[in-house]
Amino acid sequence: MVVTGDTETLAHLLRIRRSIRDFSAREVSAELVDAILDDARWAPSWSNTQPYKIAVASGDLKERLKAQLLARYDAATKLQRGGVLGKLAAFLTRSKALPDGDFDTRFEYPQELTPRRRATGFGLYSVLGIAREDSAARNRQMRRNFEFFGAPTVLFVFVRQELGAYSVLDAGIFLQSLMLAAQARGLGTCAEGALGTWAGPVREAFDVPSAYKLLCGLALGWPSDHVVNAYNPGRADVAEMLIPVKRG
Ligand SMILES: Cc1cc2nc3c(=O)[nH]c(=O)nc-3n(C[C@H](O)[C@H](O)[C@H](O)COP(=O)(O)O)c2cc1C
Incomplete structure (x- = not known):
């Protein structure tokens, strides 16, 4: 049964x-996290395989993960400055700065998508008052990823790889369902691919089955009134998305 008003509600939530990249200190109760997951579990998936698992951290555990990830991020930043020799030394000493994620989080962007990526990044820095050439400030903002942007709760999304692109697709649908379930309750989220960079600390903290691979994280909490949360990078028009019929 379609209830009048649902279309508006969904369109509103989607828009x-x-x-959210700045959160208030207010905790998110375990009951609320459960309620969001309980909604999101209705996401569709290939043959209803639901090939994902979620690890939830808050309180002391979240703080511990934050400290461990920040230490890795800081070491990696130092490594970048150390040039080729620094990287070689890190490789030989198996430095914790080296990414140990299950998926590569750094890739060459196709030329066609690069303008969108750059516009999104520069738009964010502009809202934050960060000049393009201010790499120190950009680095500080990047570092905020590993503080989960001050969120009281962080989720880590794992997928089985055997279904290839389709399990990742399923996890994406689940993630959006989760974000909308949170949004409907006034909560804020930020999907974080950055949290796929280092899997070690997360695997140490949780009993993750080895077949499940760390895909990304999700910061969850109550949005603060920081200006960064007003940033809206917009979207391409529908017309730009549509593939035209071949002529002739
Ligand atoms: C899979 C995925 C990974 C993302 N990773 C990050 C991230 O690591 N750090 C970050 O600040 N934003 C991250 N984002 C947020 C995107 O930048 C954001 O969704 C996009 O710019 C559109 O903005 P909006 O979500 O405010 O509409 C990620 C989003 C998705 C879906």
């Missing part, structure tokens, strides 16, 4: 959800 007002934004990535």
Whole structure:
């Protein structure tokens, strides 16, 4: 049965959800996290395989993960400055700065998508008052990823790889369902691919089955009134997305 008003509610939720990159200190109760997961579990998936698992951290555990990830991020930043020799030394000493994620989080962007990526990045820095050439400030903002942007709760999304692109697709549908379930309750989220960079600390903290691979994280909490949360990078028009019929 279609209830009048649902269309508006969904359209509204889809449009007002934004990535939240600053959170208030207010905790998210375990009951609320459960309620969001309980909604999101109705996401569709290939043959209903639901090929994902979620690890939830808050309180002391979240703080511990934050400290461990920040230590890795800081070491990696230092490594970048150390040039080729620094990287070689890190490789030989098996430095914790080296990414140990299950998926590569750094890739060459196709030329066609690069303008969108750059516009999104520069738009974010502009809202934050960060000049393009201010690499120190950009680095500080990047570092915020590993503080989960001050969120009281962080989720880690794992997928089985055997279904190839389709399990990742399933996890993506689940993630959006989760974000909308949170949005409907006034909570804010930020999907974080950055949290796929280092899997070690997360695997040490949780009993993750070895077949499940760390895909990304998700910061979850109550949005603060920081200006960064007003950032809306917009979207391409539908016309730009549509593939035209071949002529002739
Ligand atoms: C899979 C995925 C990974 C993302 N990773 C990050 C991230 O590591 N750090 C970050 O600040 N934003 C991250 N984002 C947020 C995107 O930048 C954001 O969704 C996009 O710019 C559109 O903005 P909006 O979510 O506010 O509409 C990620 C989003 C997705 C879906």
